[in-house]
Amino acid sequence: MAFATYPSLKDRVVFITGGASGIGASFVTEFHAQGAKTAFVDLKPEDGEALMAKLGGKAWFKTCDVTDAAALQAAIGEAGQALGPVTVLINNVANDTRHKATELTPEDWRKNLAVNLDPVFIAATAVYPMMKAAGGGAIVNISSINALLGPAELAGYVAAKGAINSLSKTLAREWGVDRIRVNALSPGWVITPRQLELWLTPQAEADWMKLTALKDRIMPADIARTALFLASDDSKMITGQNIVVDGGRT
Template identity: 75%
Template sequence: MAFASYPSLRDRVVFITGGASGIGACLVEEFHAQGACVAFVDLQEAEGRALAERLDGAWFRGCDVTDAEALQSAVRDAGQALGPVTVLINNVANDTRHPAAGLTPAAWRRGLAVNLDPVVLASVAVYPMMKAAGGGSIINLSSINALFGPPDMAGYVAAKGAINSLSKGLAREWGPDRIRVNALSPGWVITERQLQLWLTPEAEADWAKQVALKDRLLPADVARLALFLAADDSRMVTGQNLVIDAGRT
């Protein structure tokens, strides 16, 4: 297959949270391949540094995104190092399963601190740069689980639902500054984490019964949709939740 190249992404500064593995690492690779200047953060420092060393010019910082000051400082520092950030991809998340009845206040707060708060904090940090640059694109990774509400994921589902609404609100508020804000909702993306923890032959067979397209949904499929949302080709797309789930919903 031959995939699109986006001239408008060349030299554009892109900041990605959770970029050391899984979908995030694929996002880093795909934007770098388009000629963008890519900055990313992740708690996994060894993996992040290895990826940055492999991709010439990529900027990486080890960062706990639940530390508000550390995350916002990383956004500002990346802007100082590479130029104004005009594409932000809020990718970081943790979909660890947990029965809702056993949630403690502290566990609930920890879940939101990684799945929701960084979306707000990184967006606020990047806003001045995008406004001064004359616009930008913010892409917030949501999930079709926000629509279905599967069991044992109450905190994750709540955060993803909030991301959908937040994206709509920011799109309306920041539209006059030519800042576009969209949510991107994948279905079951087969990452290394999924392979290790949850992808069994039985689970995959059940998923295949629910989708229109029977091929596995891969990180690169999600990344290619993000490329479109970041490029000028989608200049009039904002406030939307774009679903990529092989026809599950």
């Protein structure tokens, strides 16, 4: 297959949360391949440095705990100073560890939202002044089809993803006057090393395939390439939407 090149992404400054592994690493790789000035943060320095090495050091990386609002804001500011105003934001970071609702303490609930929801708002408001001054920008908030399906044992994660869908709509409405587009992107079951290690058994995959229209695995690059489109000028009139990439599951 041959995939699109987006001239409007060349030299555009992109900031990606949770970018060192999984889907996040695919975002970093794909935007870098488009010629974008790519910045990313992650909690694991070893993964971030490994990805930087693959990219020949031609990206910007900082270790950051995104649950620390001040640290995330500072990292975005530093990336802007190093590369120029951030005009594309990919809010990717998440933790989908399974949990029974009855076993979640109030502290556990707060921790779920602190990693799955809060950074979306913190990062978006941090890039807003840069995007407004630049005359516009694009924010892609990574949600999940689980916000639509509501599977068991993911109460905190699902609640956060549902909130991301709604937050994307309200920010799109509020910031449209500044030519800032805000969309949610909802993947289906994406085959990452984490999924393969923890949950993707042959039986689970067979059960999944029975429910989809397209009988191929969803790979990280499939999600990243959709984000390229949503970040590019080709989608200049798309905002406030939830774009689903799930092989026809929903």
